[in-house]
Amino acid sequence: MSHRYSNKARTLLQERPHLSKWLNQCGICQKIGYKPQTPTTNENIKAHGIKSPSERLRDNYDVLELNENEVCEDCQGIID
Ligand SMILES: [Zn+2]
Numbered sequence: 240m241s242h243r244y245s246n247k248a249r250t251l252l253q254e255r256p257h258l259s260k261w262l263n264q265c266g267i268c269q270k271i272g273y274k275p276q277t278p279t280t281n282e283n284i285k286a287h288g289i290k291s292p293s294e295r296l297r298d299n300y301d302v303l304e305l306n307e308n309e310v311c312e313d314c315q316g317i318i319d
Pocket of ligand 1: 268269310
């Protein structure tokens with residue numbers, strides 16, 4: 240696997256560039272994931288079997304929490 244993320248994830252971001260505001264990227268390993276506060280689908284919408292774009296982002300990435308230096312948990316262990 241040369242690419243960490245699927246074409247689906249890339250297509251999603253091409254279609255809806257504003258979704259990138261919900262993505263975090265580690266300053267050291269460059270890993271990309273969604274922010275823990277990324278919204279899930281509104282219950283009223285979900286009732287119609289529809290997923291919000293931000294929910295689809297959650298489906299396509301792993302959650303990635305960064306510290307105040309924009310460094311992921313894995314890399315914090317390396318530099319401490
Ligand atoms: Zn990292």
